Structures are given as structure tokens and as C-alpha cells.
Amino acid sequence: MVGRYPELRDLSPVPEGPADIRKRVALALACQQSRDLREQVKVKAAADPVWFIDYFGVTLEPRRQGEEAIQPFLLFPFQREFVRELHQRVLTGKDLLVEKSRDVGATWTVLWFLLHQWLFRPNFQALLGSWKEEEADDRTPRSLFGKLDFALHHLPGWLLPQGFEERKHRVKLRLVNPANGSVLLGDSANPNFSRGGRFACIFIDEAATWPDLEEVWRATSQSSPCRILVSTPKGRNFFASLRFSGQIDVLTLHWSLRPDRDEAWYQREKERLIDPVTIAQELDIAYDRSVSGQVYPGWHLVPKGHYPPNPDWPLFVAIDFGIADPTAIIWAQKNPKTGQYRIVDYYEAKGKPADFFIPLVTGEYFEGCPYTYTQEEQAKIAEHATWQLPVVFGDPAAAQRSQATGDSVLDVWKRHGVTIVTRPEAQKFPERYHATQLFLRQIEGVNLPACELLDLAIQNARFPERRADSRSTAALERPIHNWTSHGRSALEYLAVNLVRRRELKLPRPTRRKMAYDRFFA
Numbered sequence: 001m002v003g004r005y006p007e008l009r010d011l012s013p014v015p016e017g018p019a020d021i022r023k024r025v026a027l028a029l030a031c032q033q034s035r036d037l038r039e040q041v042k043v044k045a046a047a048d049p050v051w052f053i054d055y056f057g058v059t060l061e062p063r064r065q066g067e068e069a070i071q072p073f074l075l076f077p078f079q080r081e082f083v084r085e086l087h088q089r090v091l092t093g094k095d096l097l098v099e100k101s102r103d104v105g106a107t108w109t110v111l112w113f114l115l116h117q118w119l120f121r122p123n124f125q126a127l128l129g130s131w132k133e134e135e136a137d138d139r140t141p142r143s144l145f146g147k148l149d150f151a152l153h154h155l156p157g158w159l160l161p162q163g164f165e166e167r168k169h170r171v172k173l174r175l176v177n178p179a180n181g182s183v184l185l186g187d188s189a190n191p192n193f194s195r196g197g198r199f200a201c202i203f204i205d206e207a208a209t210w211p212d213l214e215e216v217w218r219a220t221s222q223s224s225p226c227r228i229l230v231s232t233p234k235g236r237n238f239f240a241s242l243r244f245s246g247q248i249d250v251l252t253l254h255w256s257l258r259p260d261r262d263e264a265w266y267q268r269e270k271e272r273l274i275d276p277v278t279i280a281q282e283l284d285i286a287y288d289r290s291v292s293g294q295v296y297p298g299w300h301l302v303p304k305g306h307y308p309p310n311p312d313w314p315l316f317v318a319i320d321f322g323i324a325d326p327t328a329i330i331w332a333q334k335n336p337k338t339g340q341y342r343i344v345d346y347y348e349a350k351g352k353p354a355d356f357f358i359p360l361v362t363g364e365y366f367e368g369c370p371y372t373y374t375q376e377e378q379a380k381i382a383e384h385a386t387w388q389l390p391v392v393f394g395d396p397a398a399a400q401r402s403q404a405t406g407d408s409v410l411d412v413w414k415r416h417g418v419t420i421v422t423r424p425e426a427q428k429f430p431e432r433y434h435a436t437q438l439f440l441r442q443i444e445g446v447n448l449p450a451c452e453l454l455d456l457a458i459q460n461a462r463f464p465e466r467r468a469d470s471r472s473t474a475a476l477e478r479p480i481h482n483w484t485s486h487g488r489s490a491l492e493y494l495a496v497n498l499v500r501r502r503e504l505k506l507p508r509p510t511r512r513k514m515a516y517d518r519f520f521a
Contacts, residue, residue: 046120093225101255208239307445309344318494328486432492439495457487
């Protein structure tokens, strides 16, 4: 064998250190000839997941053609550190959030690490989740379990578990190791994700895409001490809130960590991708610029920070009332010196009757008020008592009378001395939309952290995406109705009442008198 491959003569049977093609080929050839060496390799691989992946890992690169699409997974230095971090997290039972650029191999790295644990750690159980079922397991390498299949198919047979039969031990969303009892399970995004199970590790892929991530995060807290969330950003959603909460360790895998990429590559990618949202999401790990179909992209230009209320400035309040949905309230003030507005406070609550919110707006408890308020709400009421009496704007739908009581929300508030101003045209989204776009230019600041929930809502409010194969030419008139809707609607009610769109009055047409006009009199 050495005679045919003289370049392998100086290599030890079990190589040390980072792999390269030469070392991998030498090891594969040597293991074919020696059972003792295979046993030594198993011991080495079991003890060191970095070494195992470096010498046996493969990935699929669909952008290459033919056999070149199958690539040896030669780990970059940052990927080796990532594997060591994953191993430590599983051993100590600690969560980790991984924010990443595109093409840093994060998903492949996690899957190869979990496969290592499945092979060599007895009774290891992990749950793998993606945002929809076909992304978790569709039997092709585009899915998580499809990638695991690809990895297993490219391992030498002597590394597979004794007694492993694919048709028996690999079923949909499940991979069983019959030799040591380890199991990898899969699931898709849903509020019941992980409930009823106990796992050494839970892997949540593309976590920022999950619509129920907050509920999933709560549910998984009792299912595993180690949760690994991996994703590119998609705006200021729960993934972003968790990332900046200070309550979880964060690992950043930026494209610049790859030794084969530099600033020139980045500039070429920017020219190729063009779309700033795609660039922000896939390359820059920019949470504020990574939402596609944003309703109000101009919001990111509005200054945010320390913009405290001034008790002497005119005060405006906008309310979007909800019953099953939250009620959202915005407090805004007009700066007399600049003529611009500050958004100084925000509040939302679900399942409260209409008059519950009156003290929060007026700063005074009405006579016979039957409600109990939290300490935070009491502090807000006390603070608002020092401000000017507000002009209150609301949803025109609040004028609709309840069939049970015969009263509307407007009637209830009016009985307590508060008139809610509405504009019928505010029921039409196009009117609110155009007014809000104009209003954004008139906001000199948003007070944080008091208005943090509003900030998140406006950043993440978006229009529905049209399917690539859709032939519809109709305009998308309304944004998606979700947790962002109520803060967005309150901002729109504020805008449509404070911004008056001037109708252009065209001059009457005039006709110049000509000399020949007298012949046609």
C-alpha cells in the first residue's frame, strides 16, 4: 500500500491534529487493512468529537456539480471551537444561542456533533427541530434528518453501530442506535414542541423563523437543560429579544471568521445580492434591517433612546382596543420648540375590560373603580397624573355598541369624562398607512426602554409574502395580523389624527385669448 502511495509513508496510523485530505486518505486506507487500527480509531473518535468530524465528516455542496458536491468536512478553526463549545454545553447542561451569517456551516456542525454523541454516548437522546416538518425530515439533504442520512451513508461501515439496519432504525423523524440505546428525534415548530419528553440536548434550527418560539422556549425549559438555538436574524422578534436579554450565552459566527473570505468577497456578495434585507440577514447579522416585507421600513430611521416626557408639553394618546387581542396604548407629546413629536410611553394588556385602561390614560382612578393594578401599573398611573390632560384618539370600531350592554367603548369612556376622537377614514388601512409614513418623518425620538414593545412591534410588522409561483397581481392591502398588529394599529391611529394630508387644489384651466377668437364669437 505504501509503495503505491509513497506520500503516506511518514504518517502515523492514528494521526493527530487538524485533518487535511492527505491525512484522511491515509487513515481510510490504513483502516481498511487493520482491525486493530479500526479499534484504536473508534477509541480516539469517541473521546474527541472535533477529531471525529475532522477525519470522517462530509457535507453536501449542491452548488457544485457531480462528485464535487460531496465535500470532506475539514473544520475551520472557528468550527473546531464551536464543536468544543457544543460538547461542553451538553456535558454541563447549559443553553447557547448561536447567531450566524450564511455559509458558516453551523447546521452541519451541530448535526455532525449530535451524530457523534449518538454513535458514542450510551442512551443519548436529543430533539432536533426545524420551523416546518419538511425542513426537519423530507428524506433529502435539505432537511435535518436528510443531512444525518447523508452523513451516515458516507461513514465507513465499521463505524456504524453493531446491528444497525436503516429500514428498521431510521424512520421518519427518528434515528435509533440499537447498540447503545441513543435516539435522535425530530419535530417541527409548534407550541407543544418537546412537551412530554426529556432530552440531553434540544437543537432548534433557524430559530428566528419559528412563529411560536416564545412558547417553545418556555416549554423546552422543562425538557432539557441544554438548548441550542441557531439562526440568522429575522428582525426584532423573540429570537432577538432573547439574544439581547442577557439571560443566555451568545456565540456569533460571522462570515469574516472563515479564512477564505475577506472584504473583497463581501463587496462582491453585496453587489450580487442587491436586496439590503437579504444582505442584513444573510451576511451582516443585523437584527434591525433583516425583516422582509416590512410595513414601515422607515421606522429604523426614527431616533430611539432617552427621550423623556415633559409634563408641560401637549399630550396625545392613541388606543387600539382589543378583547381577545391585547389593547395597545401609545402616549406622544409635541415639542413646542421643534413642532415634532416624541413617543414617550407604551402599554399593552390582554383580557381587560374597556374602562380598566381609563386610569392609565387620565392618571386618576374614577369613582368606584373596581380593578386591581400591578405595582408597575400603579407607578404608570401616578406618573401620568403629572402630565397634561391628553387628547385621546381611538379605533372608529370602538363606536360599535355591544349587543349585551347596548354601550360602545366610546360610551363607557365618555361616562367617565373622557372623549375618544375617531376618524371614520381611519378604518381604511390605506389611509392609515400613508398618514403613518408621513408621521414617521415628524417623530424626533422614541423613548426607550418605556416603548421597547412598540419598537419591536413596528420593526417586525410585515406584509404577507406572496408565493413564488403565485400569478396574482392584486396589491397586498393589509399586513399580517399577529402580535405586532396592535402596537402598529395604535401608531396608525395616532398618525391619522395628527397628520392632515392636504388635498391638492388644481387651478381652473384658463385659455389664452387669440386674435382669431372674434371670428367665432
